[in-house]
Amino acid sequence: MVARSSEFSMIARFFAPLAGEGAYGLTDDAATVRVPAGHELVVTADTVIEGVHFLPNDRPQAVAQKALRVNLSDLAAKGAAPMGYLLALSLGRKQGDAWLREFAHGLALDQKTFGILLIGGDTTATPGPLTITITAFGAVRRGRMIRRAGAKEGDLIFVSGTVGDAGAGLEVLRYKHPRLAAKHRAALTARYRTPTPRLALGRALQGIATAAIDVSDGLIADLGHIAENAKGGAFVIDAARIPLSPAFRAAHGTSDAAIARAAISGDDYEIAFTARPSARARVLAAAKRARTPVTEIGHVEEGRGVYLMGSKGRALPTGRGGFTHF
Amino acid sequence: MVARSSEFSMIARFFAPLAGEGAYGLTDDAATVRVPAGHELVVTADTVIEGVHFLPNDRPQAVAQKALRVNLSDLAAKGAAPMGYLLALSLGRKQGDAWLREFAHGLALDQKTFGILLIGGDTTATPGPLTITITAFGAVRRGRMIRRAGAKEGDLIFVSGTVGDAGAGLEVLRYKHPRLAAKHRAALTARYRTPTPRLALGRALQGIATAAIDVSDGLIADLGHIAENAKGGAFVIDAARIPLSPAFRAAHGTSDAAIARAAISGDDYEIAFTARPSARARVLAAAKRARTPVTEIGHVEEGRGVYLMGSKGRALPTGRGGFTHF
Numbered sequence: 001m002v003a004r005s006s007e008f009s010m011i012a013r014f015f016a017p018l019a020g021e022g023a024y025g026l027t028d029d030a031a032t033v034r035v036p037a038g039h040e041l042v043v044t045a046d047t048v049i050e051g052v053h054f055l056p057n058d059r060p061q062a063v064a065q066k067a068l069r070v071n072l073s074d075l076a077a078k079g080a081a082p083m084g085y086l087l088a089l090s091l092g093r094k095q096g097d098a099w100l101r102e103f104a105h106g107l108a109l110d111q112k113t114f115g116i117l118l119i120g121g122d123t124t125a126t127p128g129p130l131t132i133t134i135t136a137f138g139a140v141r142r143g144r145m146i147r148r149a150g151a152k153e154g155d156l157i158f159v160s161g162t163v164g165d166a167g168a169g170l171e172v173l174r175y176k177h178p179r180l181a182a183k184h185r186a187a188l189t190a191r192y193r194t195p196t197p198r199l200a201l202g203r204a205l206q207g208i209a210t211a212a213i214d215v216s217d218g219l220i221a222d223l224g225h226i227a228e229n230a231k232g233g234a235f236v237i238d239a240a241r242i243p244l245s246p247a248f249r250a251a252h253g254t255s256d257a258a259i260a261r262a263a264i265s266g267d268d269y270e271i272a273f274t275a276r277p278s279a280r281a282r283v284l285a286a287a288k289r290a291r292t293p294v295t296e297i298g299h300v301e302e303g304r305g306v307y308l309m310g311s312k313g314r315a316l317p318t319g320r321g322g323f324t325h326f
Numbered sequence: 327m328v329a330r331s332s333e334f335s336m337i338a339r340f341f342a343p344l345a346g347e348g349a350y351g352l353t354d355d356a357a358t359v360r361v362p363a364g365h366e367l368v369v370t371a372d373t374v375i376e377g378v379h380f381l382p383n384d385r386p387q388a389v390a391q392k393a394l395r396v397n398l399s400d401l402a403a404k405g406a407a408p409m410g411y412l413l414a415l416s417l418g419r420k421q422g423d424a425w426l427r428e429f430a431h432g433l434a435l436d437q438k439t440f441g442i443l444l445i446g447g448d449t450t451a452t453p454g455p456l457t458i459t460i461t462a463f464g465a466v467r468r469g470r471m472i473r474r475a476g477a478k479e480g481d482l483i484f485v486s487g488t489v490g491d492a493g494a495g496l497e498v499l500r501y502k503h504p505r506l507a508a509k510h511r512a513a514l515t516a517r518y519r520t521p522t523p524r525l526a527l528g529r530a531l532q533g534i535a536t537a538a539i540d541v542s543d544g545l546i547a548d549l550g551h552i553a554e555n556a557k558g559g560a561f562v563i564d565a566a567r568i569p570l571s572p573a574f575r576a577a578h579g580t581s582d583a584a585i586a587r588a589a590i591s592g593d594d595y596e597i598a599f600t601a602r603p604s605a606r607a608r609v610l611a612a613a614k615r616a617r618t619p620v621t622e623i624g625h626v627e628e629g630r631g632v633y634l635m636g637s638k639g640r641a642l643p644t645g646r647g648g649f650t651h652f
Contacts, residue, residue: 027551027555028475030406033367051453053450149354
């Protein structure tokens, strides 16, 4: 049994220093949130579980950052500015005070980076794996949230950053790619462990993107979610334009099969989005303003479905298109 | 392995019918919440875990209702009117479609009873026990949330309903009290399985209660939380005035030891609160308006701590005062 503070001293020692306005120092049953005038609140909740969403030997700091960032990524895809979050922490038998200290430090670092504060939550002990549910709150001007629905025939399709890295990073953590250069291994595992929520880009795309989603299940699967919520349209992706990092190329090359692997690989937390062709220049300006690389990878035409077109002009097999939990 | 729908068809079949405004039919990454003018949002999150907060053989409908109600109870204690909730559901291996149907039915029933709608969440699969985190949203007029802090010397102490029932109900479920009458057994186990959030009372106490908390850890422990957040004062409870149900009396009697047991027993989800002596008539009128029994059980005097005074005028031992997770 590891050394662990009582519930109340744990909150006082590790979490109260992270608390923001409306949290009442984490001494109340609930928190209050004041939404700026003319804005509405955007809320999202995501759970991460040891052994499912992160590895049992991941550092507590990285676990904290991943738990927070997957939620911030949802706010990013909606164009929302982060405000606060609730932390529901179910601790397993191995998480003691030393673990909690490092976990809280990870949250503190990210609170500074992303401008968000802890406002409440719940701590419980579980006989199962460490389980963390974060509920994140953001604000958007009323009616300006970027929706999944809204893509139309004729739209262009974009994605930020590079895809496939987190999946390759998980492979590295599972002892694949043993001959890959150390710098590439580090780059890939960092993408898996601590994704970067594209908050500045999401906000810059308000009023420009017709639909957006963060790439968690995989590029093809997540574009599928946009496609399902569109009135119609076939989403045609040009495999040759899918952005791959040097590390991913070093691990997998650039064959059609490698690209298809990147396109169905999850956990990258980039933003995939659509925009009218007339908005192309505004998209590129928004990307520049947000200092975030964005690549045009395809378009929406008449039809239904998501197609990844390979170098021979034929659609590549993408199976179920990405990760599903069940 | 039980039969279980894919993540997306699960959401469409069981949860989309529960979705309210701002949920976008549960097809988006996030939900939006519009707070009524002049109000602020009250947010709270609580986790319930199979084998910790409910029993592995509890019916899915009751599990759903308990998960929701423990959160509604926090809103009740703050005087907030429920608006919506996020459901983060981590399913174990045993929860299939049949389980999900009954679970969703339990949520549907409570949504009608308490006027709250599902607005989003997350579904994951866990190798551990079924784990449910609900984040509930409510509204109060700006600045009117009833806080834990605020009790003062001279205040009277009140509690709603009866205490000790949920703890005795758990004993019944653990095969104690075998000779207790069936109606009492049913009454006690119902208190454990499906607590009643005191929403009407909480709202009626806005501007009247100086501090409030819901009784989840136990009456003495939870009054302790109010005491810790007060500027000072000894909370003196008259054991003879602690409200006990006929079922609890039948199970445990009314000795000092029985009362002390009720006072340190958790999970009743009553509201314990304080008010100025001059507000006594307003408290009773609020209780009547809310159709909720309320009993005056003590007062705050000079000093520090929480004291349960027995029939011989001596403080009864209450140990650590209630349930702690760690």
